[in-house]
Amino acid sequence: xxxxxxxxxxxxxxxxxxxxxxxxxxxxxxxxxxxxxxxxxxxxxxxxxxxxxxxxxxxxxxxxxxxxxxxxxxxxxxxxxxxxxxxxxxxxxxxxxxxxxxxxxxxxxxxxxxxxxxxxxxxxxxxxxxxxxxxxxxxxxxxxxxxxxxxxxxxxxxxxxxxxxxxxxxxxxxxxxxxxxxxxxxxxxxxxxxxxxxxxxxxxxxxxxxxxxxxxxxxxxxxxxxxxxxxxxxxxxxxxxxxxxxxxxxxxxxxxxxxxxxxxxxxxxxxxxxxxxxxxxxxxxxxxxxxxxxxxxxxxxxxxxxxxxxxxxxxxxxxxxxx
Amino acid sequence: xxxxxxxxxxxxxxxxxxxxxxxxxxxxxxxxxxxxxxxxxxxxxxxxxxxxxxxxxxxxxxxxxxxxxxxxxxxxxxxxxxxxxxxxxxxxxxxxxxxxxxxxxxxxxxxxxxxxxxxxxxxxxxxxxxxxxxxxxxxxxxxxxxxxxxxxxxxxxxxxxxxxxxxxxxxxxxxxxxxxxxxxxxxxxxxxxxxxxxxxxxxxxxxxxxxxxxxxxxxxxxxxxxxxxxxxxxxxxxxxxxxxxxxxxxxxxxxxxxxxxxxxxxxxxxxxxxxxxxxxxxxxxxxxxxxxxxxxxxxxxxxxxxxxxxxxxxxxxxxxxxxxxxxxxxx
Numbered sequence: 001x002x003x004x005x006x007x008x009x010x011x012x013x014x015x016x017x018x019x020x021x022x023x024x025x026x027x028x029x030x031x032x033x034x035x036x037x038x039x040x041x042x043x044x045x046x047x048x049x050x051x052x053x054x055x056x057x058x059x060x061x062x063x064x065x066x067x068x069x070x071x072x073x074x075x076x077x078x079x080x081x082x083x084x085x086x087x088x089x090x091x092x093x094x095x096x097x098x099x100x101x102x103x104x105x106x107x108x109x110x111x112x113x114x115x116x117x118x119x120x121x122x123x124x125x126x127x128x129x130x131x132x133x134x135x136x137x138x139x140x141x142x143x144x145x146x147x148x149x150x151x152x153x154x155x156x157x158x159x160x161x162x163x164x165x166x167x168x169x170x171x172x173x174x175x176x177x178x179x180x181x182x183x184x185x186x187x188x189x190x191x192x193x194x195x196x197x198x199x200x201x202x203x204x205x206x207x208x209x210x211x212x213x214x215x216x217x218x219x220x221x222x223x224x225x226x227x228x229x230x231x232x233x234x235x236x237x238x239x240x241x242x243x244x245x246x247x248x249x250x251x252x253x254x255x256x257x258x259x260x261x262x263x264x265x266x267x268x269x270x271x272x273x274x275x276x277x278x279x280x281x282x283x284x285x286x287x288x289x290x291x292x293x294x295x296x297x298x299x300x301x302x303x304x305x306x307x308x309x310x311x312x313x314x315x316x317x318x319x320x321x322x323x
Numbered sequence: 324x325x326x327x328x329x330x331x332x333x334x335x336x337x338x339x340x341x342x343x344x345x346x347x348x349x350x351x352x353x354x355x356x357x358x359x360x361x362x363x364x365x366x367x368x369x370x371x372x373x374x375x376x377x378x379x380x381x382x383x384x385x386x387x388x389x390x391x392x393x394x395x396x397x398x399x400x401x402x403x404x405x406x407x408x409x410x411x412x413x414x415x416x417x418x419x420x421x422x423x424x425x426x427x428x429x430x431x432x433x434x435x436x437x438x439x440x441x442x443x444x445x446x447x448x449x450x451x452x453x454x455x456x457x458x459x460x461x462x463x464x465x466x467x468x469x470x471x472x473x474x475x476x477x478x479x480x481x482x483x484x485x486x487x488x489x490x491x492x493x494x495x496x497x498x499x500x501x502x503x504x505x506x507x508x509x510x511x512x513x514x515x516x517x518x519x520x521x522x523x524x525x526x527x528x529x530x531x532x533x534x535x536x537x538x539x540x541x542x543x544x545x546x547x548x549x550x551x552x553x554x555x556x557x558x559x560x561x562x563x564x565x566x567x568x569x570x571x572x573x574x575x576x577x578x579x580x581x582x583x584x585x586x587x588x589x590x591x592x593x594x595x596x597x598x599x600x601x602x603x604x605x606x607x608x609x610x611x612x613x614x615x616x617x618x619x620x621x622x623x624x625x626x627x628x629x630x631x632x633x634x635x636x637x638x639x640x641x642x643x644x645x646x647x648x649x650x651x652x653x654x
């Protein structure tokens with residue numbers, strides 16, 4: 001068996017708040033092979049973004065804290081690295097794209113300055129001319145028309161889709177092995193979202209990059225991911241290949257999620273199935289299985305945390321359903 | 324007879340700039356929209372950001388004064404009326420906003436928020452009003468204790484329930500819903516959609532449902548209008564629009580929806596380019612700059628909405644094109 005590119009083991013993260021400690025991630029484990037695309041899905045507050053911030057060690061300080069676990073990138077534990085060592089990881093090994101490109105880009109610097117910054121940081125030997133050439137090549141690669149006319153623009157002069165393309169170009173500048181994309185299309189219109197998804201898909205194939213795609217949209221996952229992990233209240237409820245999991249979701253939460261989406265082939269104006277109740281607060285997590293307060297199949301056993309079940313590349317955390 | 328009839332509605336905003344704050348240009352947000360909503364039915368309005376769908380909703384309710392055109396409610400024009408004169412219309416036509424947190428006064432209790440419509444319209448005694456508020460809470464699925472709590476104590480979905488309770492307080496005939504579920508998580512989104520459908524059935528409410536999510540609009544609407552840059556480009560009964568779209572933009576929207584349906588895998592066929600700026604509209608058909616079927620003739624004149632079977636479509640080439648609709652996803 002090949003060694004995974006990224007191996008996240010039993011990751012736990014908590015935040016210090018005025019109301020006390022909030023345990024936001026509780027024992028999250030998953031693996032990602034080189035060149036593979038993993039979708040991390042779940043509703044707001046489930047910990048999907050926190051997972052990506054913990055992997056890249058970008059949790060807000062001092063409130064966010066990694067309590068336990070390991071994040072192994074090619075066997076090296078990122079959680080044990082010094083800030084200087086981490087800078088050699090972010091960029092050349094792991095690239096990141098965020099939801100809101102407007103706040104991620106510097107509003108008072110022209111594109112060529114920002115591009116040059118991220119290029120020369122990891123390749124200081126390049127001459128200004130070579131940096132410029134590389135910027136053009138990257139912008140061209142992400143489908144920005146006539147990039148030479150765009151280099152002098154400020155971020156606000158670009159449309160939302162164009163800004164997201166620039167973000168992706170910058171994330172790719174040091175040719176990372178892993179791209180983490182945190183809701184990169186959520187703020188975009190559907191036709192522009194389709195453009196960006198097609199772009200990420202193409203770049204992933206061309207470069208053989210691994211991608212972690214964080215989203216709340218199951219349709220987006222089906223469109224571009226090979227594997228998927230469904231998160232609920234800081235834990236992974238279920239993971240497996242998209243083909244298996246989408247054709248036969250096992251966890252009651254996953255099933256509830258699938259049912260409540262307004263599928264295009266559902267009869268209009270009919271009642272939609274829902275998941276009753278609300279996501280539990282991180283200050284007041286139910287004991288045992290965290291979905292137990294909303295689960296239609298809940299039993300006495302659910303007061304204990306379920307053991308993980310493994311079968312043919314799938315993983316499930318539920319007492320009542322078996323793989 | 325239709326409940327709401329909108330004729331050639333226009334709304335433009337001035338762009339001011341320079342030292343003297345002179346008018347430097349115009350944004351044509353709504354550009355000659357005509358539509359009708361029948362009692363008890365839902366008309367869905369879809370389009371991407373900046374297409375004017377929210378401005379249309381606000382202009383219909385006279386929250387923005389339209390630049391031109393007419394809005395008739397039960398046969399009576401509502402244009403150019405004074406605030407006092409609009410009271411009757413406001414009682415019959417209410418709005419639900421996307422961000423219920425911003426739309427609700429954070430310093431008022433839920434009880435006070437829900438009592439306010441009755442106070443403004445001078446309905447009922449104190450005791451009656453309290454009784455009505457409790458009934459409203461019950462109808463939208465909130466506990467009676469909610470009455471003494473503040474909006475921030477509720478989750479997003481519950482706040483949207485409060486917003487809906489306020490909108491239906493005066494028993495209106497028309498509800499204009501502007502992206503009411505787009506800020507909510509999917510599991511909560513379906514709860515709110517169910518509530519809206521249930522209220523429609525119980526009260527015979529007509530709805531104008533504005534959203535960017537085609538799947539959501541499809542589920543709730545009897546008829547759907549697709550907007551692009553301030554104009555309706557296609558309007559058709561829901562089923563017809565999805566099975567046999569006539570406008571290339573409608574087809575592009577259908578092609579862009581990521582589907583969870585693995586039996587019908589599809590390759591995304593994204594449209595090229597971005598939506599043009601509404602300040603500098605392309606000549607002729609506004610969609611021609613991104614349209615895969617555009618010809619020279621499309622730059623010439625703005626296509627009018629014309630009846631084609633059950634559909635009204637604004638495309639010069641509608642008659643010659645045969646678009647695959649949602650079926651194109653099957654491979």
